[in-house]
Amino acid sequence: MNNSNEKLTKVGINWYPGHMAKTRREIKEKIDLIDIVFEVVDARMPISSKIVDIDTIIREKPHILIMTKYDICDEIETNKIIEHYKNRGYDVINVDLMNGKNVNKIIEKSQELLKEMNAKRKEKGLKPRSIRALIVGSPNVGKSTLINRLVGKKVASIGNRPGVTKNLGWIRIHKDIDLLDSPGILWPKLENQYQASILASLSSIKEEILDQQQIALFILEIMNKLYPNKLKERYGIENINLNDIEPTLELIAKKRGALMRGGVFDYDKVYSIIIRDLKDGNFGKVTLDRLDEQV
Numbered sequence: 001m002n003n004s005n006e007k008l009t010k011v012g013i014n015w016y017p018g019h020m021a022k023t024r025r026e027i028k029e030k031i032d033l034i035d036i037v038f039e040v041v042d043a044r045m046p047i048s049s050k051i052v053d054i055d056t057i058i059r060e061k062p063h064i065l066i067m068t069k070y071d072i073c074d075e076i077e078t079n080k081i082i083e084h085y086k087n088r089g090y091d092v093i094n095v096d097l098m099n100g101k102n103v104n105k106i107i108e109k110s111q112e113l114l115k116e117m118n119a120k121r122k123e124k125g126l127k128p129r130s131i132r133a134l135i136v137g138s139p140n141v142g143k144s145t146l147i148n149r150l151v152g153k154k155v156a157s158i159g160n161r162p163g164v165t166k167n168l169g170w171i172r173i174h175k176d177i178d179l180l181d182s183p184g185i186l187w188p189k190l191e192n193q194y195q196a197s198i199l200a201s202l203s204s205i206k207e208e209i210l211d212q213q214q215i216a217l218f219i220l221e222i223m224n225k226l227y228p229n230k231l232k233e234r235y236g237i238e239n240i241n242l243n244d245i246e247p248t249l250e251l252i253a254k255k256r257g258a259l260m261r262g263g264v265f266d267y268d269k270v271y272s273i274i275i276r277d278l279k280d281g282n283f284g285k286v287t288l289d290r291l292d293e294q295v
Contacts, residue, residue: 023183030134030168035062035131038066038106040136041066041138042140043069044069044072044078046085048289049137049141051187063091068142071096095149114131134180135182147179167183212271216271216274217242217245221242223278230284235255237252249267
Protein backbone atom coordinates (compact mmCIF):
# COMPACT_ATOMS: atom_id res chain seq x y z
CA MET A 1 0.00 0.00 0.00
CA ASN A 2 1.29 3.48 -0.87
CA ASN A 3 2.32 5.95 1.79
CA SER A 4 -0.99 7.45 2.96
CA ASN A 5 0.31 11.03 3.08
CA GLU A 6 1.40 10.79 -0.54
CA LYS A 7 -1.96 9.27 -1.44
CA LEU A 8 -3.87 12.06 0.28
CA THR A 9 -1.77 14.67 -1.46
CA LYS A 10 -2.35 13.01 -4.82
CA VAL A 11 -6.12 12.82 -4.39
CA GLY A 12 -6.37 16.27 -2.81
CA ILE A 13 -8.68 17.62 -0.15
CA ASN A 14 -10.61 20.74 -1.00
CA TRP A 15 -13.80 22.04 0.59
CA TYR A 16 -14.97 25.60 0.12
CA PRO A 17 -18.76 25.75 0.02
CA GLY A 18 -20.59 28.87 -1.08
CA HIS A 19 -21.49 30.01 2.43
CA MET A 20 -17.77 30.46 3.23
CA ALA A 21 -17.30 32.89 0.36
CA LYS A 22 -20.47 34.68 1.49
CA THR A 23 -19.21 34.85 5.10
CA ARG A 24 -15.86 36.31 4.04
CA ARG A 25 -17.62 38.94 1.95
CA GLU A 26 -19.96 39.89 4.80
CA ILE A 27 -17.11 40.11 7.32
CA LYS A 28 -15.23 42.48 5.00
CA GLU A 29 -18.39 44.58 4.67
CA LYS A 30 -18.83 44.81 8.45
CA ILE A 31 -15.19 45.04 9.55
CA ASP A 32 -15.35 48.82 9.99
CA LEU A 33 -17.93 48.24 12.76
CA ILE A 34 -15.54 45.91 14.63
CA ASP A 35 -13.21 46.99 17.43
CA ILE A 36 -11.44 43.68 18.12
CA VAL A 37 -11.19 40.21 16.59
CA PHE A 38 -11.24 36.89 18.44
CA GLU A 39 -9.56 34.33 16.18
CA VAL A 40 -10.24 30.80 17.45
CA VAL A 41 -7.89 27.90 16.71
CA ASP A 42 -7.84 24.30 17.93
CA ALA A 43 -4.89 23.74 20.29
CA ARG A 44 -4.44 20.24 18.84
CA MET A 45 -3.73 21.80 15.42
CA PRO A 46 -2.76 25.42 16.17
CA ILE A 47 -1.03 25.87 12.82
CA SER A 48 -3.34 23.93 10.51
CA SER A 49 -6.54 25.46 11.92
CA LYS A 50 -5.30 29.06 11.76
CA ILE A 51 -6.87 30.96 8.86
CA VAL A 52 -3.91 31.60 6.57
CA ASP A 53 -5.15 34.89 5.09
CA ILE A 54 -6.89 36.27 8.20
CA ASP A 55 -5.09 39.62 7.96
CA THR A 56 -6.62 40.32 4.54
CA ILE A 57 -10.07 39.95 6.14
CA ILE A 58 -9.63 41.79 9.46
CA ARG A 59 -7.01 44.32 8.37
CA GLU A 60 -5.31 46.10 11.29
CA LYS A 61 -7.89 45.40 13.99
CA PRO A 62 -6.68 44.42 17.51
CA HIS A 63 -6.57 40.65 17.54
CA ILE A 64 -6.64 37.95 20.23
CA LEU A 65 -5.65 34.40 19.24
CA ILE A 66 -7.72 31.99 21.34
CA MET A 67 -6.55 28.38 21.71
CA THR A 68 -9.57 26.16 22.43
CA LYS A 69 -9.43 22.49 23.48
CA TYR A 70 -6.22 23.18 25.37
CA ASP A 71 -7.23 20.55 27.93
CA ILE A 72 -6.92 17.79 25.31
CA CYS A 73 -3.78 18.94 23.50
CA ASP A 74 -0.16 17.94 24.04
CA GLU A 75 0.76 21.01 26.08
CA ILE A 76 4.51 20.69 25.50
CA GLU A 77 4.14 20.82 21.71
CA THR A 78 1.30 23.35 21.66
CA ASN A 79 3.20 25.67 24.01
CA LYS A 80 6.09 25.77 21.53
CA ILE A 81 3.70 27.03 18.88
CA ILE A 82 2.10 29.49 21.31
CA GLU A 83 5.53 30.98 22.01
CA HIS A 84 6.10 31.22 18.25
CA TYR A 85 2.86 33.20 17.89
CA LYS A 86 3.70 35.43 20.86
CA ASN A 87 7.10 36.18 19.33
CA ARG A 88 5.24 37.34 16.22
CA GLY A 89 3.25 39.81 18.33
CA TYR A 90 0.04 37.88 18.96
CA ASP A 91 -1.90 38.08 22.21
CA VAL A 92 -2.61 34.38 22.88
CA ILE A 93 -5.07 32.95 25.42
CA ASN A 94 -5.52 29.21 25.86
CA VAL A 95 -8.85 28.02 27.20
CA ASP A 96 -10.31 24.81 28.62
CA LEU A 97 -13.86 24.83 27.30
CA MET A 98 -14.95 21.88 29.42
CA ASN A 99 -14.30 23.76 32.66
CA GLY A 100 -14.35 27.34 31.44
CA LYS A 101 -10.74 27.92 32.52
CA ASN A 102 -9.23 31.22 31.26
CA VAL A 103 -12.44 32.28 29.47
CA ASN A 104 -12.66 35.45 31.62
CA LYS A 105 -9.17 36.40 30.43
CA ILE A 106 -10.66 37.05 26.99
CA ILE A 107 -12.96 39.71 28.45
CA GLU A 108 -10.14 41.21 30.52
CA LYS A 109 -7.72 41.36 27.58
CA SER A 110 -10.39 42.91 25.34
CA GLN A 111 -11.08 45.63 27.90
CA GLU A 112 -7.35 46.24 28.29
CA LEU A 113 -6.70 46.48 24.54
CA LEU A 114 -9.65 48.84 24.00
CA LYS A 115 -9.35 51.00 27.10
CA GLU A 116 -7.98 53.77 24.90
CA MET A 117 -11.05 53.66 22.64
CA ASN A 118 -13.44 54.89 25.33
CA ALA A 119 -10.82 57.26 26.72
CA LYS A 120 -10.81 59.01 23.33
CA ARG A 121 -14.61 59.04 23.26
CA LYS A 122 -14.62 60.68 26.68
CA GLU A 123 -12.20 63.36 25.47
CA LYS A 124 -14.65 64.14 22.66
CA GLY A 125 -17.53 64.38 25.11
CA LEU A 126 -19.04 61.09 23.95
CA LYS A 127 -20.41 58.37 26.22
CA PRO A 128 -18.55 55.05 26.51
CA ARG A 129 -19.99 52.32 24.30
CA SER A 130 -19.84 48.54 24.22
CA ILE A 131 -16.86 46.85 22.61
CA ARG A 132 -17.81 45.24 19.28
CA ALA A 133 -15.93 41.99 18.74
CA LEU A 134 -15.86 39.56 15.82
CA ILE A 135 -15.30 35.87 16.44
CA VAL A 136 -13.83 33.96 13.51
CA GLY A 137 -12.19 30.59 12.96
CA SER A 138 -12.05 27.39 10.94
CA PRO A 139 -15.03 25.01 11.18
CA ASN A 140 -15.48 22.99 14.37
CA VAL A 141 -12.74 24.63 16.44
CA GLY A 142 -15.10 25.34 19.33
CA LYS A 143 -16.47 28.83 18.58
CA SER A 144 -20.03 28.04 19.67
CA THR A 145 -18.92 26.36 22.90
CA LEU A 146 -16.67 29.34 23.63
CA ILE A 147 -19.53 31.79 23.06
CA ASN A 148 -21.75 29.84 25.45
CA ARG A 149 -18.97 29.95 28.05
CA LEU A 150 -18.53 33.69 27.58
CA VAL A 151 -22.25 34.31 27.99
CA GLY A 152 -22.67 31.81 30.81
CA LYS A 153 -25.55 29.98 29.15
CA LYS A 154 -26.39 28.29 25.87
CA VAL A 155 -26.99 30.87 23.15
CA ALA A 156 -25.13 29.22 20.24
CA SER A 157 -25.81 25.81 18.72
CA ILE A 158 -23.08 23.22 19.21
CA GLY A 159 -22.22 20.17 17.13
CA ASN A 160 -19.20 17.93 16.62
CA ARG A 161 -19.22 18.71 12.93
CA PRO A 162 -18.45 21.70 10.71
CA GLY A 163 -21.18 24.01 9.49
CA VAL A 164 -23.42 24.34 12.57
CA THR A 165 -23.40 28.16 12.51
CA LYS A 166 -24.88 29.32 9.21
CA ASN A 167 -25.07 33.12 9.37
CA LEU A 168 -23.45 36.16 10.96
CA GLY A 169 -25.32 37.39 14.02
CA TRP A 170 -24.81 39.70 17.02
CA ILE A 171 -24.78 38.29 20.58
CA ARG A 172 -24.39 40.22 23.85
CA ILE A 173 -21.71 38.23 25.69
CA HIS A 174 -20.96 40.73 28.45
CA LYS A 175 -22.42 44.02 29.66
CA ASP A 176 -19.57 45.76 27.83
CA ILE A 177 -19.10 43.47 24.82
CA ASP A 178 -21.25 42.67 21.78
CA LEU A 179 -20.01 39.77 19.66
CA LEU A 180 -20.53 39.19 15.94
CA ASP A 181 -20.63 35.41 15.52
CA SER A 182 -19.59 33.99 12.14
CA PRO A 183 -19.75 30.57 10.46
CA GLY A 184 -16.50 28.63 10.25
CA ILE A 185 -14.40 29.50 7.22
CA LEU A 186 -11.47 27.98 5.38
CA TRP A 187 -9.44 29.55 2.61
CA PRO A 188 -10.38 29.18 -1.07
CA LYS A 189 -7.60 26.72 -1.86
CA LEU A 190 -6.09 24.28 0.64
CA GLU A 191 -2.64 24.32 -0.91
CA ASN A 192 -0.89 22.58 2.00
CA GLN A 193 -2.40 19.12 1.73
CA TYR A 194 -0.61 17.88 4.84
CA GLN A 195 -2.39 20.54 6.90
CA ALA A 196 -5.62 19.84 5.01
CA SER A 197 -5.31 16.21 6.13
CA ILE A 198 -4.95 17.33 9.75
CA LEU A 199 -8.04 19.54 9.37
CA ALA A 200 -9.92 16.57 7.94
CA SER A 201 -8.75 14.28 10.73
CA LEU A 202 -10.08 16.64 13.42
CA SER A 203 -13.48 17.43 11.84
CA SER A 204 -12.84 20.83 10.26
CA ILE A 205 -13.79 19.47 6.84
CA LYS A 206 -17.16 17.87 6.17
CA GLU A 207 -16.91 14.08 6.45
CA GLU A 208 -19.27 13.45 3.56
CA ILE A 209 -16.72 14.70 1.02
CA LEU A 210 -13.79 12.70 2.45
CA ASP A 211 -12.42 9.24 1.75
CA GLN A 212 -12.58 7.58 5.18
CA GLN A 213 -9.85 5.11 4.30
CA GLN A 214 -7.40 7.86 3.37
CA ILE A 215 -8.11 9.84 6.54
CA ALA A 216 -7.81 6.76 8.78
CA LEU A 217 -4.49 5.79 7.18
CA PHE A 218 -3.22 9.35 7.55
CA ILE A 219 -4.13 9.23 11.26
CA LEU A 220 -2.27 5.94 11.70
CA GLU A 221 0.75 7.39 9.91
CA ILE A 222 0.92 10.64 11.88
CA MET A 223 0.23 8.91 15.21
CA ASN A 224 2.90 6.32 14.43
CA LYS A 225 5.35 9.15 13.79
CA LEU A 226 4.42 11.42 16.71
CA TYR A 227 2.83 9.16 19.34
CA PRO A 228 3.63 5.46 18.72
CA ASN A 229 3.14 4.64 22.40
CA LYS A 230 -0.45 5.86 22.24
CA LEU A 231 -1.18 3.50 19.36
CA LYS A 232 0.31 0.68 21.39
CA GLU A 233 -1.81 1.58 24.42
CA ARG A 234 -5.02 1.84 22.38
CA TYR A 235 -4.65 -1.01 19.91
CA GLY A 236 -1.69 -3.10 21.04
CA ILE A 237 0.26 -2.10 17.92
CA GLU A 238 4.03 -2.53 18.28
CA ASN A 239 4.97 -1.09 14.89
CA ILE A 240 3.32 -0.20 11.60
CA ASN A 241 4.49 -1.08 8.11
CA LEU A 242 2.87 1.63 6.00
CA ASN A 243 3.67 -0.33 2.84
CA ASP A 244 1.72 -3.31 4.16
CA ILE A 245 -1.00 -1.85 6.36
CA GLU A 246 -3.46 -4.76 6.33
CA PRO A 247 -1.95 -6.63 9.33
CA THR A 248 -2.30 -3.41 11.39
CA LEU A 249 -5.92 -2.93 10.32
CA GLU A 250 -6.70 -6.57 11.14
CA LEU A 251 -5.13 -6.20 14.57
CA ILE A 252 -7.33 -3.18 15.28
CA ALA A 253 -10.37 -5.09 13.96
CA LYS A 254 -9.70 -7.95 16.40
CA LYS A 255 -8.98 -5.60 19.29
CA ARG A 256 -12.13 -3.51 18.76
CA GLY A 257 -14.52 -6.18 17.50
CA ALA A 258 -14.76 -4.92 13.91
CA LEU A 259 -15.70 -8.30 12.50
CA MET A 260 -18.55 -9.35 10.23
CA ARG A 261 -20.25 -12.74 10.04
CA GLY A 262 -17.75 -15.55 9.61
CA GLY A 263 -14.94 -13.54 11.17
CA VAL A 264 -14.46 -11.35 8.09
CA PHE A 265 -12.68 -8.10 8.87
CA ASP A 266 -14.89 -4.99 8.55
CA TYR A 267 -12.37 -2.48 7.23
CA ASP A 268 -14.91 0.33 6.95
CA LYS A 269 -15.69 -0.04 10.63
CA VAL A 270 -11.95 -0.03 11.42
CA TYR A 271 -11.52 3.25 9.53
CA SER A 272 -14.44 4.74 11.45
CA ILE A 273 -12.98 3.55 14.78
CA ILE A 274 -9.60 5.16 14.07
CA ILE A 275 -11.16 8.50 13.07
CA ARG A 276 -13.53 8.54 16.07
CA ASP A 277 -10.76 7.61 18.50
CA LEU A 278 -8.79 10.68 17.44
CA LYS A 279 -11.77 13.04 17.48
CA ASP A 280 -13.08 11.78 20.81
CA GLY A 281 -9.69 12.01 22.53
CA ASN A 282 -9.33 8.27 23.07
CA PHE A 283 -5.61 8.44 22.24
CA GLY A 284 -5.12 10.92 25.08
CA LYS A 285 -3.63 14.39 24.68
CA VAL A 286 -2.21 14.99 21.21
CA THR A 287 -1.06 17.88 19.04
CA LEU A 288 -0.66 17.07 15.36
CA ASP A 289 1.13 20.25 14.26
CA ARG A 290 4.85 20.89 14.63
CA LEU A 291 6.78 24.06 13.97
CA ASP A 292 9.25 22.08 11.86
CA GLU A 293 6.53 20.62 9.59
CA GLN A 294 6.23 18.17 7.83
CA VAL A 295 5.96 14.72 9.36
